[in-house]
Amino acid sequence: MNASLPEALRAAFPGAAVEERGGFGPVLVLGGGAALPEACRALRSQPEFVFDVLEDYTALDEGDRLQLVLHFIRSEEPAVQLTVKAPVARTGEEVPTLSGLFGSAEWYEREIFDLFGVRFAGHPDLRRILLPEDWQGHPLLKDYRDDKTLHRTGD
Amino acid sequence: MAIVEKWPAFTERFPGGGLLLTSIEFFLNWGRKNSLWPLTFGLSCCAIEMFCTGAPRYDWARLGNEVLRASPRQADMMVVAGTVCWKMAGRIQRLYEQMAEPRYVIAMGACAVSGGPFHFDSYGTVRGVDQLIPVDIYLPGCPPKPEALLHAVLELEKKIAADRLPGRRPVKGARP
Amino acid sequence: MQTLGSYGSIVAALVVGVTCLGAGMFVSWIFRPDRPSTVKLEPYECGEPPVGPALVRFRTYFYLFAIVFVIFDVEAVFLLPWAVAFRGFGLFGFAEMLVFVGILLLGLAYAWRKGVLKWQ
Numbered sequence: 001m002n003a004s005l006p007e008a009l010r011a012a013f014p015g016a017a018v019e020e021r022g023g024f025g026p027v028l029v030l031g032g033g034a035a036l037p038e039a040c041r042a043l044r045s046q047p048e049f050v051f052d053v054l055e056d057y058t059a060l061d062e063g064d065r066l067q068l069v070l071h072f073i074r075s076e077e078p079a080v081q082l083t084v085k086a087p088v089a090r091t092g093e094e095v096p097t098l099s100g101l102f103g104s105a106e107w108y109e110r111e112i113f114d115l116f117g118v119r120f121a122g123h124p125d126l127r128r129i130l131l132p133e134d135w136q137g138h139p140l141l142k143d144y145r146d147d148k149t150l151h152r153t154g155d
Numbered sequence: 156m157a158i159v160e161k162w163p164a165f166t167e168r169f170p171g172g173g174l175l176l177t178s179i180e181f182f183l184n185w186g187r188k189n190s191l192w193p194l195t196f197g198l199s200c201c202a203i204e205m206f207c208t209g210a211p212r213y214d215w216a217r218l219g220n221e222v223l224r225a226s227p228r229q230a231d232m233m234v235v236a237g238t239v240c241w242k243m244a245g246r247i248q249r250l251y252e253q254m255a256e257p258r259y260v261i262a263m264g265a266c267a268v269s270g271g272p273f274h275f276d277s278y279g280t281v282r283g284v285d286q287l288i289p290v291d292i293y294l295p296g297c298p299p300k301p302e303a304l305l306h307a308v309l310e311l312e313k314k315i316a317a318d319r320l321p322g323r324r325p326v327k328g329a330r331p
Numbered sequence: 332m333q334t335l336g337s338y339g340s341i342v343a344a345l346v347v348g349v350t351c352l353g354a355g356m357f358v359s360w361i362f363r364p365d366r367p368s369t370v371k372l373e374p375y376e377c378g379e380p381p382v383g384p385a386l387v388r389f390r391t392y393f394y395l396f397a398i399v400f401v402i403f404d405v406e407a408v409f410l411l412p413w414a415v416a417f418r419g420f421g422l423f424g425f426a427e428m429l430v431f432v433g434i435l436l437l438g439l440a441y442a443w444r445k446g447v448l449k450w451q
Contacts, residue, residue, distance in 0.1 A: 131279055132242045139278040146278055157365035183362060226375055246378025253371050256364040321364070 005080060008048050013039060025081035033068060033088040033095035040101055043072060043082070050074055051082050057098070057108035059088075059116045061142045066090055066116060088118060090141070097123040115140040164322035180320055187231070187257060188315035189219040191308070194230035194254065196247075198237025201264035204298040205236045213301040218308055227254040232311070233288075234304075238266035238273060239281040251288040259315070260284070261292045261307050268293045392451045399442055406435050 006026045009018045016039070019027040030039055043051045051072035060067045070084040088095055097120040098105035109120045110129040117138035120126055128135060137144055166172040197205050208215045209223065224230040227250045239247065251260070262284050265271030270282035284290060291314060294307040374381045413420075413428055420427075442448060 130240075130242070132245075135241070144278070157363060158360065159362050159364060162361065228375060249370060249373075249380075250378045252368060253373070253375060255371075256366055 005082075012042060012046065012049070025083060027083040027085060030084065030086040033086045033093060036068070036070075036084075036086050037096050037098060037101065039084065040070075040098055043084075044101065049082075050076070051080075054098070054102040054104050054108070055081075057105055057112070059112050059118065059140075061090075061116065061140060062087075063142065064090075066118065068095065068112070068118075091117065094119045094121040096121050099123055114138070117141065160321045163320040167323060176320055176323065180318065181316075183320075184316045184318050187318075188312040191218075191220055191232040191259065191311070191315075192230050193220050193223050194227055194233045194250070195223045195225050196233050196235050196250075198235070198239065198243065199266070201236035201267070201296075201298040204301055205234060205263065205304060208301040208304045213305060215305060215308060218305065218312070220308065227251075230254060231257065232259045232261065234261045234263050235267040235284045235288075235290075236263040236298075238271065239284050239287070240279050241281060242279070244281050244287050247284065248287050257315075257318075259291045259311055260288055261294060261304075261311060262290045263294045263296075263304060263307065264299060265295055265297045268295055271297060390451075395447050399447060402435070402438065406432070 006018050006020050009016075009026060009028055013028060013030070015031055016035075017029040019029065021027065028039070030036065040054075043049045051074055053073045053075050054070060055073050056069075056071040058069055060069060066088050068086045068088055070086075072082040072084065074080055086095075095118055097109060099109060099120075100122070106124065107129060109118075109123055110126060112118050113120065113123075113126055114128040114130050115138055127133065131139070137146065139146070163176055166176055197203075207213060209220075220232070227233075231254075233251060233254065235247070251258070262268050266273065266280070267284045270277070270280055273280040274282055281287065285293075292307050292311045294303060296303050299307075374385060376382075409431070410428070413424070417424070
């Protein structure tokens with residue numbers, strides 16, 4: 001199953017790129033955040049995939065854009081891992097929520113909203129989860145600067 | 156205003172009053188320092204060392220900290236064990252204010268003393284719990300060993316033994 | 332004046348108890364600090380500001396449970412001295428107690444039918 005997984009992904013997602021990494025699972029790179037719900041539904045329900053556990057859902061700031069990164073794993077044998085990436089714009093883009101498909105996505109998306117500022121359309125309760133409610137700014141963006149609470153030396 | 160704010164200054168003016176007050180203070184402080192019930196305030200890793208201090212090998216119950224009370228109404232001492240985040244800051248202040256006097260605070264661990272490893276580049280950490288509440292004993296360590304926490308409690312007991320009744324003239328050279 | 336007899340020791344115990352309590356509370360009062368503040372007087376809610384009123388609605392089933400217990404407890408209290416003096420009463424006493432227990436059995440059957448004996 002491991003050997004054929006990248007081919008199966010390429011066949012099921014013609015518009016997406018599939019990178020292979022030796023030792024870890026493959027990486028499915030989608031075209032954008034809007035394609036996420038459809039792709040995740042297919043990954044969960046199609047019999048050759050059955051990735052039904054969302055292990056992690058986070059984001060990376062790549063300078064000109066953000067990259068949403070999801071880690072899936074199967075709950076039955078063989079326990080194969082899959083990484084899904086989807087680029088989104090740094091500001092202004094609303095990504096459709098996955099909280100209807102995966103229950104764990106609800107708080108993961110709150111964390112991404114808290115730390116990166118990405119809004120999720122259709123999320124039942126989108127508010128900050130790690131920082132206080134009245135915090136200004138999104139700290140994990142590379143251009144975040146906070147002079148009141150940080151004590152920087154130099155810089 | 157409690158009655159204890161008035162009568163020590165009054166008693167002190169009589170001959171022998173000072174001796175009486177010092178003896179009263181001795182017993183009052185002895186009772187208070189040997190029965191400091193901590194408020195459960197373990198926030199992160201230092202909490203594990205605090206549990207070990209309560210466990211049989213180090214056992215701070217023999218110093219009088221018999222039970223960890225979860226309610227501030229029943230606790231004398233707040234041991235802030237762990238990193239303080241901005242999200243927790245409001246709760247710490249409210250709980251400290253809900254404790255009844257006399258109340259004491261031990262800042263346990265580098266994070267509670269000054270922000271610890273998060274002092275420079277963290278966005279969400281308070282740089283030391285003394286930015287929020289007054290601290291009596293600072294205990295550095297990451298985490299401090301249980302023996303260090305026992306030492307901190309003993310230092311707090313020495314501090315309590317030097318407490319005076321309100322309204323008394325301060326002793327020259329002593330802590331105000 | 333008549334001697335108090337054994338009542339004297341009860342009065343003494345009462346006086347000693349009240350004195351100990353009063354002395355303890357008095358000593359506390361002259362030594363304790365008293366600095367109320369708005370936040371200190373708020374109800375404890377683990378550090379969060381309290382939400383909602385503190386009065387809650389009780390389940391009425393507790394009342395029914397207590398009533399049924401009291402009735403049958405009093406019945407047991409009546410049964411015990413009757414059982415002790417049973418031999419002296421003869422058939423008449425036996426029949427009288429049967430009538431008493433029978434009336435209460437009717438009440439028990441009614442409560443059972445109404446479902447009061449099942450925990451709700």
